Amino acid sequence: MSQPRQQQTPPGVTGEMAPRPDHGEESYRGSGRLAGKAAVITGGDSGIGRAVAIAYAREGADLLISYLDEHEDAQETRRWVREAGRTCVLVPGDVADPAHCRAIVARAVEEFGRIDVLVNNAAFQMTRESVEDIPDEEWDRTLAVNISAFFHLTKAAVAHMRPGASIIGSTSVNSDAPPPQLLPYDVTKAGVANMVGSLAQMLAAKGIRANSVAPGPIWTPLIPSTMPPEQVETFGSEVPLGRAGQPAELAAVYVMLASDEAGYVSGARIAVTGGQPIL
Numbered sequence: 001m002s003q004p005r006q007q008q009t010p011p012g013v014t015g016e017m018a019p020r021p022d023h024g025e026e027s028y029r030g031s032g033r034l035a036g037k038a039a040v041i042t043g044g045d046s047g048i049g050r051a052v053a054i055a056y057a058r059e060g061a062d063l064l065i066s067y068l069d070e071h072e073d074a075q076e077t078r079r080w081v082r083e084a085g086r087t088c089v090l091v092p093g094d095v096a097d098p099a100h101c102r103a104i105v106a107r108a109v110e111e112f113g114r115i116d117v118l119v120n121n122a123a124f125q126m127t128r129e130s131v132e133d134i135p136d137e138e139w140d141r142t143l144a145v146n147i148s149a150f151f152h153l154t155k156a157a158v159a160h161m162r163p164g165a166s167i168i169g170s171t172s173v174n175s176d177a178p179p180p181q182l183l184p185y186d187v188t189k190a191g192v193a194n195m196v197g198s199l200a201q202m203l204a205a206k207g208i209r210a211n212s213v214a215p216g217p218i219w220t221p222l223i224p225s226t227m228p229p230e231q232v233e234t235f236g237s238e239v240p241l242g243r244a245g246q247p248a249e250l251a252a253v254y255v256m257l258a259s260d261e262a263g264y265v266s267g268a269r270i271a272v273t274g275g276q277p278i279l
Contacts, residue, residue: 002233002234002235002236002237003018003019003219003224003232003233003235003244004018004233005229005230005232005233006018006224006229006232007224007225007228007229007232008221008224008225009225010124010126010225010226011068011069011070011124011221011222011225012046012070012220012221012222012223012224012225012226013046013070013072013073013221014046014047014050014073014076014221015072015073016224017219017221017224019219021046021047021219021220021246021247022246022247022248023047023050023051023054023080023246023247023248023251024051024054024055024247024248024251025054025080027248028051028054028055028058028248028251029058030055030057030058030059030060030084031059032059032060033059033060033255033259033261034056034059034060034061034117034255034258034259035059035060035061036060036061037056037060037061037062037116037117037258038061038062038063038064038108038111038112038113038114038115038116038117039056039061039062039063039064039115039116039117039118039119039258040063040064040066040104040105040108040115040117040118040119040153040157041053041056041063041064041065041066041119041121042066042067042095042104042119042120042121042122042149042153043066043067043121043122043123043170044063044065044066044067044074044077044119044121045065045067045068045070045073045074045077046067046070046073046077046220046221047218047220047221047222047247048121048170048215048218048220048247048250049065049067049077049119049121049122050073050076050077050080050247051246051247051248051250051251052119052121052250052251052254052255053065053077053080053081053088054077054080054081054084054251055251055252055254055255056086056117056254056255056258057080057081057084057085057086057088058084059255059259060086061086061116061117061258062086062087062088062111062112063081063086063087063088063089064088064089064091064104064107064108064111064112065077065078065081065088065089065090065091066091066092066093066095066104066122067090067091067092067122068092068093068094068095068122069092070221071092073221074090074092075090078090087111089107089108089111091103091104091107094145095122095144095145095149095152095153096141096144096145096148096149098148098149098152101149101152101153101156102152102156104153104156105153105156105157105160106156108157108160109160114160114161114162115157115160115161115165116161116162116164116165116166116258117165117166117167117168117258118153118154118157118161118165118166118167118168119168119170119254119258120149120150120153120154120167120168120169120170120192121170122145122146122149123145123146123170123185123188123222124141124142124145124146124185124226125142125182125184125185125222125226126138126142126182126184126185126226127181127182127226127227127228127231128181128183129181131183134183134184138184139184142184142185142187142188143184143187143188146185146188146189146191146192147188147191147192147195150169150192150195151195154167154199158203158206158208161206161208162207163206163207163208164207164208164209164260164263165207165208165209166208166209166210166211166257166258166262167196167199167203167208167209167210167211168210168211168212168213168254168257168258169192169193169195169196169210169211169212169213170192170212170213170215171189171190171192171193171196171212171213171214171269172185172186172189172192172214172215172216173214173215173216173271173273173276173278174186174189174190175189175190175192175193175214175278176214176278176279177276177278178190192212193212193214193269196210196211196212196267196269197267200266200267201267204266209257209262209263209265209266210266210267211257211262211265211266211267211268211269211270212268212269212270213250213253213254213257213269213270213272214269214270214271214272214273214278215245215250215272215273216236216239216245216271216272216273216274216276217235217236217238217239217244217245217274218244218245218246218247218249218250218272219235219236219244219245219246219247220247223235223244236274239273239274239275239276240274240275240276241274241275242274243274244274245272245274249272250272253270253272257270
């Protein structure tokens with residue numbers, strides 16, 4: 001399976017993608033697994049973040065969605081959350097700024113009084129063929145968005161998390177099998193996996209769990225906005241299942257890790273990779 005050749009400017013928008021991604025809008029059915037919980041999802045306007053937001057709302061959670069500036073996508077995500085009968089607070093801004101990370105947490109606490117689930121999902125990448133082609137500012141931005149923001153958000157959120165709370169990081173199959181064209185991204189995704197391992201141990205005494213999800217190739221706006229058209233066309237064909245995954249196909253994993261049913265799951269990294277193993 002393949003996608004048509006296409007190109008967008010970063011960070012990309014859902015409406016210009018062909019085919020349109022499936023976020024579970026018509027398929028996800030909730031059963032109250034997150035009833036009464038308050039969750040923060042970064043990068044929640046589109047892609048995996050939107051799929052998680054729809055699933056969390058249908059499972060009974062109220063949400064704060066952090067996003068950069070994709071206002072149309074964010075409004076659509078909020079519409080789906082509200083249709084599920086849940087609150088959805090939208091907070092635009094750049095998580096590369098530590099002060100904005102703290103502001104996200106402060107707004108969530110203002111709205112909900114606490115944070116039960118923190119999903120660190122926002123990410124940036126760019127395809128480069130050689131290390132010399134990577135601009136210094138692109139390296140710095142990739143680390144700031146993908147790994148430093150996770151640190152600043154977690155540091156601010158922990159004081160407002162109770163026993164049973166859950167921290168979830170979006171890592172990647174690239175943390176184990178790094179394609180050379182995504183060097184800065186690869187580094188940050190390995191860092192997310194490592195940070196989660198440390199947090200699981202550090203926060204255990206507080207009753208806070210930390211886990212990560214390692215997606216394989218998933219069809220999100222990040223792909224046509226950061227890869228050349230010829231790579232977009234074949235994106236996902238290299239995995240055993242032979243296709244890119246849909247955001248909806250990850251949602252249930254994020255729900256499980258956020259739920260009380262996963263009370264003994266901490267320090268885990270769950271692969272959703274279309275058959276490509278991770279270590």
